[in-house]
Amino acid sequence: MNLRVLRLTFIILGIVAVFVAYDQYDAGDRVDMQILSELPALNATKLEMRALNQATPKPLRPQNEALEYLLARLVDDTELLGSSVRLERSPAESEWNTVNHGVTKTAITVSSPADKQAGLGYFAMMWELLLRQPVSIVSASLKVQDAVITLSVDLELLALEGGG
Amino acid sequence: MARAVLIDHQTLVAYSGGRQMQTLIADLDSVLTEETSVAVVPTNVSRVVATTEETLHQQLHDKLPQGSVYCFEKVDAAVYQVFSIAESVLASLRACSHVGAVVPYGPLARDGHKIAVPSGTTRQEQGLITRAGRAFLGRTEEIADVIEDVTIIDLIGDRRVITCAHGFEIRTVRALHPEDSLEREVNLTLQGVNMSSSRIITHDRAISDRLTEAGRNVELVRVPPEAPSVALLGLRKDPPLQFHLATEMARMRRRSAQQRLLQSTIGAAVFLLVGLGLTGVTVTRRLMAEVRLADLRQEQFQTTQTHSRLFRERYAGMLTRRTFNLPQAWAELEFMMPPQLEVESVGVTQERLTAMLKRRHLDLDFRDPPLSLGELKEAVELSASWQGAVVKPIMGDHELKYQLEKMR
Numbered sequence: 001m002n003l004r005v006l007r008l009t010f011i012i013l014g015i016v017a018v019f020v021a022y023d024q025y026d027a028g029d030r031v032d033m034q035i036l037s038e039l040p041a042l043n044a045t046k047l048e049m050r051a052l053n054q055a056t057p058k059p060l061r062p063q064n065e066a067l068e069y070l071l072a073r074l075v076d077d078t079e080l081l082g083s084s085v086r087l088e089r090s091p092a093e094s095e096w097n098t099v100n101h102g103v104t105k106t107a108i109t110v111s112s113p114a115d116k117q118a119g120l121g122y123f124a125m126m127w128e129l130l131l132r133q134p135v136s137i138v139s140a141s142l143k144v145q146d147a148v149i150t151l152s153v154d155l156e157l158l159a160l161e162g163g164g
Numbered sequence: 165m166a167r168a169v170l171i172d173h174q175t176l177v178a179y180s181g182g183r184q185m186q187t188l189i190a191d192l193d194s195v196l197t198e199e200t201s202v203a204v205v206p207t208n209v210s211r212v213v214a215t216t217e218e219t220l221h222q223q224l225h226d227k228l229p230q231g232s233v234y235c236f237e238k239v240d241a242a243v244y245q246v247f248s249i250a251e252s253v254l255a256s257l258r259a260c261s262h263v264g265a266v267v268p269y270g271p272l273a274r275d276g277h278k279i280a281v282p283s284g285t286t287r288q289e290q291g292l293i294t295r296a297g298r299a300f301l302g303r304t305e306e307i308a309d310v311i312e313d314v315t316i317i318d319l320i321g322d323r324r325v326i327t328c329a330h331g332f333e334i335r336t337v338r339a340l341h342p343e344d345s346l347e348r349e350v351n352l353t354l355q356g357v358n359m360s361s362s363r364i365i366t367h368d369r370a371i372s373d374r375l376t377e378a379g380r381n382v383e384l385v386r387v388p389p390e391a392p393s394v395a396l397l398g399l400r401k402d403p404p405l406q407f408h409l410a411t412e413m414a415r416m417r418r419r420s421a422q423q424r425l426l427q428s429t430i431g432a433a434v435f436l437l438v439g440l441g442l443t444g445v446t447v448t449r450r451l452m453a454e455v456r457l458a459d460l461r462q463e464q465f466q467t468t469q470t471h472s473r474l475f476r477e478r479y480a481g482m483l484t485r486r487t488f489n490l491p492q493a494w495a496e497l498e499f500m501m502p503p504q505l506e507v508e509s510v511g512v513t514q515e516r517l518t519a520m521l522k523r524r525h526l527d528l529d530f531r532d533p534p535l536s537l538g539e540l541k542e543a544v545e546l547s548a549s550w551q552g553a554v555v556k557p558i559m560g561d562h563e564l565k566y567q568l569e570k571m572r
């Protein structure tokens with residue numbers, strides 16, 4: 001009689017154990033699926049961090065100061081080189097677009113003329129000055145007309161979101 | 165293990181320690197000194213058709229006379245061969261403490277003749293075929309010889325016992341009176357069971373000689389001293405076919421039920437252990453996965469913070485690294501192109517790099533030196549920024565221009 005009770009107990013406990021095992025297996029599977037879904041994002045982030053680590057740091061300015069600062073730097077530096085920079089297209093307030101992680105960008109166009117004889121040296125220097133700024137060059141063109149060369153650059157100016 | 169044969173309901177012939185003793189059941193205790201298996205000659209043999217053992221028991225309960233004990237073996241898919249004796253005979257045998265297994269005689273003789281060594285051959289002549297080997301061969305040949313008729317004539321004490329087997333089936337078992345005519349009784353028996361052309365096997369030379377003289381073909385076999393008849397040769401320790409008293413049967417059934425209960429309990433315990441084991445494995449797996457997920461999220465959190473800081477600090481730098489150097493491309497064209505050409509414009513976008521070249525106008529009035537497209541292409545290939553660019557001549561109204569285009 002005791003054996004019968006024991007057998008029944010074993011069977012019931014066994015069924016419960018198998019049920020719990022299945023439940024845990026299912027739960028483990030769900031966790032594994034979560035890991036599998038989150039891992040690619042982490043790997044992509046790591047990959048981007050590797051690329052970022054290899055890049056030169058260029059601290060960003062707040063959105064309301066960024067354009068003014070860039071133009072001031074370019075005008076001052078190019079004047080020293082004997083020419084000047086003009087802002088062809090200025091962004092309205094609403095044209096700032098969010099990039100990521102609190103970084104925002106806007107599109108501007110700057111141009112600068114130079115004498116044909118001195119143009120090569122001037123534009124090389126100006127290009128270097130431009131690349132030191134927190135900008136991304138979308139497109140650029142050099143046009144030679146008679147004795148004047150004009151460099152026109154479409155830029156994306158990067159800045160920190162908000163008013164700083 | 166000693167052996168004995170119950171010839172009739174009273175008389176027993178026992179073989180122990182190479183000695184043969186004839187006694188009555190009542191005197192068994194004084195004769196037997198060791199555990200003895202008893203083969204019972206006076207048994208009733210019947211065949212019953214039943215699909216299961218349960219239905220067989222039900223049928224036998226109705227068919228057999230009251231106070232019978234029986235044992236059975238399967239002879240076909242749904243046919244059982246049943247041996248029965250009076251319970252009182254078994255009870256009187258069981259009264260002796262030395263009596264072990266009590267078995268029907270017929271199946272022993274049937275099995276024994278397959279083990280017996282034919283007379284006139286020696287052990288050496290038998291070669292590697294041992295008794296066990298012969299027994300094995302006998303079992304395997306059983307299927308092939310299933311319809312073979314065999315008559316075994318044993319000499320037990322002063323009594324001759326005739327066993328007729330048709331394949332696996334025991335047709336009859338008879339113990340002859342010492343004064344009966346052997347030839348006549350053999351003829352009557354074989355005719356009675358319709359086995360006139362049966363093989364006849366015996367271990368006794370006198371029986372063999374008598375039947376040979378009577379025109380019968382008899383196979384003489386040798387039996388060892390410890391089992392001095394063909395049937396006793398088939399009596400092994402713990403035989404599968406045994407008679408049991410009702411109380412013994414009840415005890416056996418009870419023991420069997422207990423054993424089954426114990427086995428099923430062990431099975432249930434194993435099931436529980438397997439279930440617990442699986443639970444352990446799956447819980448461990450889940451916990452490990454959760455730890456991995458927590459680590460991943462922690463790493464993700466830390467990485468995200470670092471990533472945000474790095475992104476704000478270096479994203480602009482990362483974009484600049486990919487920027488093409490336009491003044492350098494222009495300079496290369498100015499220096500590398502043939503002197504007949506000058507650069508009109510250079511442009512760069514995210515996808516391509518383009519340039520437009522035109523013929524140089526000189527103030528001096530002399531003919532322009534000729535310029536081939538091949539020369540221009542060679543010059544383009546020498547320029548690092550423009551290597552691989554496509555050169556296309558463009559015909560204008562009054563002048564010829566050249567367009568360079570290269571995918572970034």
